[in-house]
Amino acid sequence: MQRNIRSGVTFGIIAGFMTFIFGGWSVAIIGVLYGVGLGLSLGGRLKREAPLGMASQALPTAASAGGVLLVMSLIQNYIVAPAIGQFPADPSVVIPANLAGVLGGFIFTLITVALHGLPEKQERMGKLILLAVIVVAFPFVDTFARLNWLAQFIFALIFVILGMGLNIVVGYAGLLDLGYAAFFAIGAYTTGIFSSPQHNIYLNFWLVIWIAAAMAATFGLILGAPTLPLRGDYLAIVTLGFGEIIPVVFRNLTDVTIQDPLTCWIIPGITRLFGGQSGMACITLLSHMDVTAGERGINPIGRPYLPIIGMFTNAQPIPWYFLIIAIILLTIFLVNRLRASRLGRAWMAIREDQLAASQMGIDPVRTKLLAFAMGATFSGFAGAFYAAYISGIFPDVFDFSASILILCTVILGGMGNIYGVIVGGLVLLTADRLFLPALKDFLSGLLNHTVLPALASNPTLRAAVAQNANPILYRYLLFGLTLVIMMAVRPEGLIPSAQRRMELHEADEVPNAAASTSMKS
Amino acid sequence: MSTKAKTILRRILITVLVLYVIFLLGPIAGFDVPSIAKAIQADPRQLVQFIIVGVANGAILAIIALGYTMVYGIIELINFAHGDLYMWGVFSSLTILSLTGTLTTKDPVHIIWGIAVALIFAVVFCAVVNVAIERLAYRRLRNAPRLAPLISAIGMSFTLENIGLIWAQQSWIVPSFGTTGGASQKDYPDLLSRLFQGLGYNVNLLASSGLGLRLTIKDLLVIVLAGVLMISLRLFIQRTSLGKAMRATAQNRDAAKMLGIDIDRVISATFLIGGGLAGAAGLMAGLYNGTAWWFMGFRAGLFAFTAAVLGGIGNITGAMTGGFLIGLLASFSDGYLNARWTEAWVFAVLVLILLLRPTGLFGEQVGEKA
Numbered sequence: 001m002q003r004n005i006r007s008g009v010t011f012g013i014i015a016g017f018m019t020f021i022f023g024g025w026s027v028a029i030i031g032v033l034y035g036v037g038l039g040l041s042l043g044g045r046l047k048r049e050a051p052l053g054m055a056s057q058a059l060p061t062a063a064s065a066g067g068v069l070l071v072m073s074l075i076q077n078y079i080v081a082p083a084i085g086q087f088p089a090d091p092s093v094v095i096p097a098n099l100a101g102v103l104g105g106f107i108f109t110l111i112t113v114a115l116h117g118l119p120e121k122q123e124r125m126g127k128l129i130l131l132a133v134i135v136v137a138f139p140f141v142d143t144f145a146r147l148n149w150l151a152q153f154i155f156a157l158i159f160v161i162l163g164m165g166l167n168i169v170v171g172y173a174g175l176l177d178l179g180y181a182a183f184f185a186i187g188a189y190t191t192g193i194f195s196s197p198q199h200n201i202y203l204n205f206w207l208v209i210w211i212a213a214a215m216a217a218t219f220g221l222i223l224g225a226p227t228l229p230l231r232g233d234y235l236a237i238v239t240l241g242f243g244e245i246i247p248v249v250f251r252n253l254t255d256v257t258i259q260d261p262l263t264c265w266i267i268p269g270i271t272r273l274f275g276g277q278s279g280m281a282c283i284t285l286l287s288h289m290d291v292t293a294g295e296r297g298i299n300p301i302g303r304p305y306l307p308i309i310g311m312f313t314n315a316q317p318i319p320w321y322f323l324i325i326a327i328i329l330l331t332i333f334l335v336n337r338l339r340a341s342r343l344g345r346a347w348m349a350i351r352e353d354q355l356a357a358s359q360m361g362i363d364p365v366r367t368k369l370l371a372f373a374m375g376a377t378f379s380g381f382a383g384a385f386y387a388a389y390i391s392g393i394f395p396d397v398f399d400f401s402a403s404i405l406i407l408c409t410v411i412l413g414g415m416g417n418i419y420g421v422i423v424g425g426l427v428l429l430t431a432d433r434l435f436l437p438a439l440k441d442f443l444s445g446l447l448n449h450t451v452l453p454a455l456a457s458n459p460t461l462r463a464a465v466a467q468n469a470n471p472i473l474y475r476y477l478l479f480g481l482t483l484v485i486m487m488a489v490r491p492e493g494l495i496p497s498a499q500r501r502m503e504l505h506e507a508d509e510v511p512n513a514a515a516s517t518s519m520k521s
Numbered sequence: 522m523s524t525k526a527k528t529i530l531r532r533i534l535i536t537v538l539v540l541y542v543i544f545l546l547g548p549i550a551g552f553d554v555p556s557i558a559k560a561i562q563a564d565p566r567q568l569v570q571f572i573i574v575g576v577a578n579g580a581i582l583a584i585i586a587l588g589y590t591m592v593y594g595i596i597e598l599i600n601f602a603h604g605d606l607y608m609w610g611v612f613s614s615l616t617i618l619s620l621t622g623t624l625t626t627k628d629p630v631h632i633i634w635g636i637a638v639a640l641i642f643a644v645v646f647c648a649v650v651n652v653a654i655e656r657l658a659y660r661r662l663r664n665a666p667r668l669a670p671l672i673s674a675i676g677m678s679f680t681l682e683n684i685g686l687i688w689a690q691q692s693w694i695v696p697s698f699g700t701t702g703g704a705s706q707k708d709y710p711d712l713l714s715r716l717f718q719g720l721g722y723n724v725n726l727l728a729s730s731g732l733g734l735r736l737t738i739k740d741l742l743v744i745v746l747a748g749v750l751m752i753s754l755r756l757f758i759q760r761t762s763l764g765k766a767m768r769a770t771a772q773n774r775d776a777a778k779m780l781g782i783d784i785d786r787v788i789s790a791t792f793l794i795g796g797g798l799a800g801a802a803g804l805m806a807g808l809y810n811g812t813a814w815w816f817m818g819f820r821a822g823l824f825a826f827t828a829a830v831l832g833g834i835g836n837i838t839g840a841m842t843g844g845f846l847i848g849l850l851a852s853f854s855d856g857y858l859n860a861r862w863t864e865a866w867v868f869a870v871l872v873l874i875l876l877l878r879p880t881g882l883f884g885e886q887v888g889e890k891a
Contacts, residue, residue, distance in 0.1 A: 176668055178675065226876055232667050233599050234875055236675075237826060241868040244823065252861050253549070261544035265555045400819065404679050411672060464693045473690075473703070477683035483676025484658050491662075491669050 004042060008061035009068050011038045015105070016072025020080050021438045024093065025145035027073045029138075031066075031101030032108050036130065038065055039112020051117035055110045062109035066102045073098050084445030097145075135325060139318045149434055150317040154389065156429030157324045158382050163409035163425040164331050164418055165378030170407070171416035171497075172344060173371035174351030175228075176236040179243020180406050183376040185398035186219050187212040187383020189250055189292060192393045195302035198293055205304035209384040216380030217373045224372035228365050243403045251395040254294040258285040292395075299392025312388075320389055327385060328422075331378055335418055338374060347371050348416075401476055405432075408479045411486050414493025423495055428482070432475055439471045550866065551859030560857055566733055571856040572849065577740040577809060579848020580747030584802040585825035586832070586840040587754065588651075588795030594771045594835035595791050596663065601674040602654055604822015605681035606647050606796055610803020611813045612688050614643040615709055619695040624710050629719040632712050636804075643800035651796025652789050660785070678822070685815035706814040709807040713739045743809050750798065751841050758837065763790055771835065820864060824851065827871040833881030842882065 015034040019027045038061070046057050077094050115126040142150045162184060169177045190212040194203045203211070227238045260283040267280055292298065303312045309319050338344045346367045349357035358364050387393050405428070413424020447469055455462040486493065544554065561568055585607050592600045618624050623635025658677050662670040690703035698707055714724045717738050723729075727736045758764035769777040770787045778784050806821070807813055828847040832839025847867060854863040874881060 170668075174668065176671055226872060230875055230879070233597075233671055234830075234879070236671055237599055237823075238872055238875065241823060241871060244819075245865045245868055248861065248865055252859075256549055258545060258549070261541065261554075266544075269555070401679075404675065407672070407675070460693050464691070467690060467693075468687070473687055474683070477680060477687070480676045480679030480681075480683060484673050484680060487669050487673040487676065488658065488661060491665065 004045070004058075004061045005064050007041065008038060008063075008065035012065040012068025013072065015065075015069050016076075019069070019073045019076045019101075021435070021442045022147075023076060023081060023086065025097045025147055027069070027076075027097050027101035028104060028145055029101075029141060029147065029149075031069060031103075031105035032134070034065070034069070035062075035105035035108030036112050036134065038062070038105075039109045039115075042109070043113045043116030046113065046116070049117060051114035054117040055114040058110055058113040062106050062113075065109065066106040069105060070098060070102045073101065083450050084442055085449040086445065139321045143318070150321055152433040152437075153430065154317060154320055154324055155433050156426055157321075157328060158386050158389075159406060159409060159429045160422050160425035161324075161328060161331055161382040161385075162379050162406045163413070163421040164328075164335055165375045165382070166406050167375075167410050167416065167418060167421045168335065168338070168347070168378070169371050169375035170410055171421070172339065172351065173347040173368055174232075175368060175371065176232060176239070177372070177375070177403075178236050178240035178400075178407065179246070179403055180239075180375070180379060181398045181400075181402035182223070182243045182246035183216040183220060183379040184383045184386070184402065184406075185246050185250060185395075186376075187216045187380035188387040188393045188398070189298070189383075190215040190380070191384040191387035192298035192301050193291070195388075196298050196300065198290075198298045202302055205302055205384075205388055208302070209381060209388075212384035212387075213377045213380035216376040216383065220373040220376030221369060224369050228368045228372065240400070240403075244400060247395045247398050250292045250398075251294055253291040256286050256289045256291050259283065260285065295395065297392050297394035298387075301387050301391050301393070303388050303391060314391070324385060327381055331381070332418060332422075335378075339418075343367070343370060401479075404476075404483075405429075405479055408482050410493075412482055412494060414496040417493070417495055417497035420493050420495035420497070424493065427494075428479070431478075436471045436475055443469050443471065550862040551854070551857075552866075553858075557857045567856065569734055571852045573734070573736055573740055575849035575852030576845055577743045577848070578852060579828075579845035580744050581802050581806045581809065581844075582821065582825050582828050582848050583841045583844025584747055584750055584798050584805070585821055586828040586844045587751070587837060588799050589822075589826050590829040590832070590834055590837060590840040591767075591791050591795050593829070595767060595788055596659070598659060598670050598674060599826065600659075600795075601671075601678040601822065602681055603651075603795065603799060604820075604825060605678050605685065605818035606651055606654075607799040607803050607806070607821055607825075608685050608815065608818030609650065609681060610643045610647045610800035611709065611807045611817065612685060612803075612815075613646045613800070614639040614804040614807055615707070615813050616688075616695050617642045618710075618712070619697060623712065624697060627715065627719055629716050632716045632719070636712060636808075640801065640804050643804045644797040645800070647800030647803065648793045648797035651792040651799070655789060655792040660788075678819075682815060682818060685818070689813070689815050703815060706812050709811050709813045711739075711808070711811050713742065713808050739809050743805050746801075746805060747841075750801065751837070754794070754798075755837060757794075763787070767791060823864070823871075824867055827867055827874075830871060831874050831881055833883040836881070836883045839881055839883035 011034050015030050018030045022030070039058070042058055042061060043054070046054055048054075049057075074094075077098075112127075112130065115123050115130065117123075118126055138153075139150050142148070142153075162180070165183075166177060166180045169175050169180070191205075191208050193199055194201050194211060195205065195208050196202075223239075223242050227235055227242075230238060263280050264282040264284075271277065304323065305311050306319070312319050312323070346357070346362045349360070349362055350364055350367050354364050357367075409425040409428050410421050411424070412428055413422065414420030447466060452462060452466060455465060543552070547553065585604065588603045588606070589600060592598060592603070617639040618635055621635045621638055623632055623639070626632060626635070654677055658673045659670050662673055686703040688703070689698060689705075689707055692698040692700060697710075699705075714737065717724055722738070724737050724739075725735050726738065726741065727734045758767060766777065766782045766787045767790070769780070769782055770784060774784060777787075806817075824847050825844065828843035829840045830843070831846060832841070832843030834840075847870070850870060851863050851867055854860070854866045858866065
């Protein structure tokens with residue numbers, strides 16, 4: 001009992017710190033989210049009984065968490081907000097927001113816990129419905145509460161798709177691809193080229209997204225074919241190189257001239273060597289064509305159009321949100337089918353032991369190549385969506401750090417487990433897109449109003465503090481550390497697939513190998 | 522037609538096709554044969570100049586490549602973080618030069634001891650950091666699946682890079698970093714030229730020869746220093762007992778362990794030496810190229826790794842040779858092709874070697890490790 005109360009208080013404190021950083025209406029959404037999280041972690045631990053009994057068991061925990069959140073949220077409203085230079089919150093916001101957050105957290109904790117009391121099938125159904133409700137309600141709550149998280153949250157969802165694609169390559173097939181952002185870039189640039197004033201081609205988005213996916217898959221094959229026979233670590237560095245070269249290519253394809261070498265200089269050169277004159281015409285395929293617009297980037301890019309909704313625009317992120325949710329659902333479905341298919345099993349066999357797999361009649365190169373192509377396809381979707389959403393693409397977006405960010409989501413969530421990857425992507429990207437900027441505003445507010453005036457007597461220290469108190473600077477550092485720490489502490493990720501966990505903890509399990517085999521079967 | 526003739530015909534066809542595609546698409550990336558021929562004809566001296574620059578830059582790459590090749594030889598890990606360690610070498614030496622007041626002085630004696638202190642500090646610092654990286658990130662993963670230490674190395678590389686980015690904006694420590702933020706390239710003053718001008722020498726050694734070429738003190742110093750480092754490393758590995766232990770560990774770790782070699786110590790020593798070399802390369806590169814940039818380690822690391830693979834990974838002479846070759850290639854690409862595509866060309870070389878001759882120029886045959 002005490003332990004449950006303690007975890008409730010912990011959840012409350014974490015949620016409270018979130019409200020410190022986001023402030024205002026955020027407490028409403030944070031409340032619901034922590035409620036579900038607390039309910040999930042609590043539900044598995046409590047004694048199983050009927051739903052109502054479960055809920056009454058969870059009552060003290062939920063109440064203590066809600067109490068902590070309420071206290072911290074009030075502290076935010078009346079102490080922290082003035083300290084970071086905001087106006088003390090208005091009662092017309094404070095009262096409904098806190099009420100919604102605390103009550104929402106309380107109720108959702110109870111509901112989620114109660115779900116654990118249902119029979120297994122209904123429990124899964126209930127959790128899915130709960131999830132669906134949150135997913136559908138989120139954009140409307142966001143708009144209503146004027147949090148403006150949605151536009152940034154869509155980026156997180158784009159990276160979820162990318163993570164699922166990379167998961168096929170790294171998680172299923174066990175190929176470390178360090179240049180995955182290249183395929184993202186190819187998808188995005190394909191969309192840019194086929195649907196923008198750059199070349200005066202304006203194809204429909206619904207068509208272009210398939211072209212982009214096909215193009216990314218084709219490049220997956222082209223780039224993969226020569227490199228896949230290589231052993232694992234060489235493959236990693238070659239993909240790293242590809243990932244680095246693709247942005248260079250897009251950056252520099254601003255003045256493309258393609259001339260047939262035979263007619264243009266080889267034959268004339270030879271005839272000149274023998275003193276002759278050749279009257280051969282030089283065949284020019286392309287002359288000074290600006291394919292990608294270099295650093296300026298391609299923009300504007302055409303956007304999707306749907307009959308009732310009309311043209312998707314910047315001002316209205318909700319259609320975009322549902323579009324990306326639809327793409328994610330499609331991706332989850334396809335990836336799950338792929339995983340269970342013959343091909344998916346072949347991937348995992350290759351990952352476990354290439355030699356044994358090839359003895360069983362699996363063609364390793366073909367199988368790996370398909371993994372590459374399939375992984376690239378999904379990043380093609382993501383790229384097309386991204387290009388249309390931003391309505392412009394620039395080469396800087398697709399550099400090495402993007403590849404590492406995607407790899408990070410896969411590693412953090414758990415290689416080989418699609419739900420782990422989704423969670424990893426959401427955690428990492430919301431941290432990156434929402435939490436760090438808010439933390440930055442929070443810190444700079446705190447510095448300007450409270451800390452820096454106190455340091456006025458020491459200008460060197462003041463300058464140093466002002467320069468370095470910007471969490472955005474540390475974002476990539478955090479990703480790098482995430483990789484190192486995850487590998488050291490929990491290489492199987494937050495939500496691992498059972499197989500991967502076995503594999504990565506092979507060494508620990510050697511003494512009682514017999515026990516673990518019997519458990520497997 | 523016999524099958525042999527058929528295969529030969531097929532190979533010729535493929536070669537012709539590949540050549541055609543290279544000539545067709547090469548001009549996009551600067552590989553335009555007629556204009557290169559014209560450029561060489563117009564000024565052949567330029568070619569020699571590019572060779573000098575290429576060899577000097579190659580010397581720096583070679584020293585970085587040594588770190589890759591030694592670590593790979595012993596624990597079969599591509600230490601991605603190595604290139605970024607070199608970047609730390611650049612920044613740590615620059616920081617020391619700034620703290621000792623060497624950046625602004627004109628006094629030759631001050632410059633000499635400033636550089637000496639910076640060299641010692643950079644070497645020790647990078648060596649210690651490298652050992653620490655091995656202890657923290659790689660050691661516990663030594664028996665894990667191959668992917669795990671590789672991912673850890675990538676994470677470490679990313680971490681070092683971004684610490685470099687933050688380092689580059691601490692203008693309260695190094696005033697010359699300025700207020701432009703960490704992402705911009707920082708000046709690394711050309712102290713060697715200043716030193717020799719201060720001593721009354723002409724910086725260009727070939728100034729009086731009338732050849733119209735430029736071989737500076739810097740070029741010579743970098744090349745000589747690289748040569749010295751390589752020879753002493755070879756001697757160390759061939760002659761000392763620790764070197765012998767390294768070779769034994771590289772050949773067969775378990776057997777070496779059974780013979781009483783302390784594997785952990787040997788691996789730490791390898792990282793120590795590799796890190797020290799990266800620190801030295803950092804100082805040299807800073808003084809030679811005159812810039813410090815947080816992202817420079819990535820490119821240098823990729824180039825140096827290519828050099829190590831070209832020479833045959835695990836092979837010290839190979840790494841040195843590969844370094845010089847890649848330096849030359851990069852220099853020619855900068856000069857005659859198009860500097861913006863240099864990375865792509867070097868990288869194309871990497872892919873080609875891995876496909877055609879994965880053992881490199883000097884490497885021995887190593888089977889696929891299951």
